[in-house]
Amino acid sequence: MISSKYTIRELNQATLLKTIIDKKEVFRAELAAATGLNKASVSDITKKLLDDQLIVETRVGDASTAGGRKPIMLTFNPQSATALSFDIGYNYLEGMLSYIDGTVLSSISKRRISIDAANVFDHIQQSILQLIKDLPETPHGIVGMTIGIHGVVFEDHPIFTPYYDLHKIDLQKELADHYDFPVYLHNEANLAALGEYTFSSHYQNLVSISIHSGIGCGIVASGKLQVGKHGKAGELGHSILYPNGRPCPCGNSGCLEQYASSKAVYEEFAQLKGLEYVNSDILTDYVKKGDTDATALLKKNAALLSIGINNIIMMYDPDVIVINSKLYEKNPQMIEQIHANLTSQFTKDISVRNTRLKGNAILYGALAVTAQHFLNIRKLKLGKEK
Template sequence: MITDKYLIREQNESLVLKTIIENQPISRADISTCSHLNKATVSSITTSLMDQELVIESGIGPSGATGGRKPIFLTFNAQAGLAIAIDIGYNYISSMLSYLDGTSIYSQKKRLSISSENLLDEIIESAKSIQRDLPHTPHGIVGMSVAIHGIVVDNNIRFSPFYDVTGTSIHDALTRAFSFPILIENEANLTALGEYTFAFDQKNLISVSIHSGIGVGIIQDNKLQTGAHGHSGEIGHTILYKNGLACACGNRGCLEKYASNKAIYEKYSEHYSVTSVNSDTITKALQEKDSFTEELLDEKIAELAIGINSLVMLYDPEIIIINSSLYNKNPKYIGEIKKQLNSVFARNVTLSASSLDEEATLYGGISAVVTQFLKIPFLKFKA
């Protein structure tokens, strides 16, 4: 019974803090109304949150129509702590240091080839580099997330087409290297969390990450879907063409072998015999009305639309967010994808470019760290 009492107190504290964050500035009376907790409980919990420096009094509101004491507004103290997020691609490592509300303090990106040999060292170096000259906060660094382009289950990397770390516990090594909690998660899942927490209001959304591969983060009824084995959202490894190109997952003809950014770059590189191709290269070619590039994009959009149509049928989302440097720089092509979603079931689904762009994964990592620290699952911060 004592355990139950403390559990209820912890749950109520999380509810009050969530109410403050998502409705700030807000009075104690309005917290009571929104949370359905009595005023005495709210008063006790807000005092505790203020003692922890997670909540501050931020102003005085007007008195009601009948007069009486003016309400004191409460707000979340976003500068109570710091969070670190790291994103590991196949040819880059990005990192961000932020306050608890996702306000970025510092971010950096380093281009290099990532392998199983340098993966751990690069994460540690990046994490240490971003910790220089930290601002003072009551709680310091509350955690660090690491986004992996591959399958992650319970902080363990099960598969990645870019760095083979089978049998190596990156999580254990990072826990030994740093004193704060470490979270390791799939990149597409974190990207969806970033969009959900900081950019979009919808509670049913899908984020499609199109980079070297194609991954999907799925949030249904405010909950991230990961599946029984952490494979949920691996749309890039659904088969588009029978007996097609070989994929590192073991299949042939996977969607990402044809419709990912990397696949587009490889086709362009092969056609023009150039070695360095990126989203800027393709964007410039499209601006110059290069016929090969325009035809290439038309072909890849048609292939990508097949995968997105499947997502609409399977998950019935309110919105699908495309996160890709190529499509973010050429947003008209998202409209072209929408045109190819001809099913009646797709009529009410919004298709949008990411407003967080290349930092969406980092923001998702910040979200994962902060929600764990605050013990509030699936929090939304006002933009």
């Protein structure tokens, strides 16, 4: 039934499991009707899923109006497995251990650190040891680890990381050689989009814009993550805002992220105020105190970002644009300012909102990758929203 420890490969089995997950609670006859499988196949597959503790029998349901035996209800086992998820920037690390359904078991946050090719493995290894100190026993154990990398990632390999040098090493191979579970590397903006799709939205078409050291966007179309032929789709931060503007590590001049990324905003405010260090908390505190420089800087950022958002809407026509940024989360008035700048006939009715995953969209997207591989379900929805 499970051809390897980590992947359910049989198509009918995956189809049946997805139906159980989508419906939350269902009985066997209902599964047959929903999937088109005959009752004998449904019975065989559910037995295998029960044996592997991927589903559980929950209760006796109500009998039909025609009478007969009362059905036994089936549901997905949210504690069937665990997963490790990481978001690693050039100056921070966020990690999470969770059950396969997204229930968080432990987390770790390291800030104001320096990540590079020489120390990233040690940072991950130390973080894993801390996360799994109280690892619960589950039927399948840890079924994978997915890591969000800030840069272009193609087939688990960073190929362009402008603000640290992780493209110089084969991090996936180093980790896979050390651990006995699968390891996946993805672009962080793509993970944020997948996190929103899987855990916080009922939409099939969305764009998630991640604003950190750079600006990237993950694109989900018809339930499928769009990464492009070489993994470079969604590099919104490297669209040109000002021709012949500030030089960018990508080789262009005047890229959007050189003006509108969180890194750019913090550095500009630090220079204005003569501060050594600025983050979202510090800048937000100045805004709350009525500082005119801080207020003007946030308004300018929203105006610049709205140019990029306008262009994304023109190209992809999504149901919703989700902003994944601690600065925007702490200053929701910036969303209103973006809406005020989206005035064209094509953009004015598009929903733009902050993430509902409390700044953890990348971690939840990383979990979604692991879960998709383990369960062999691509259009996986694990959130409560319908």
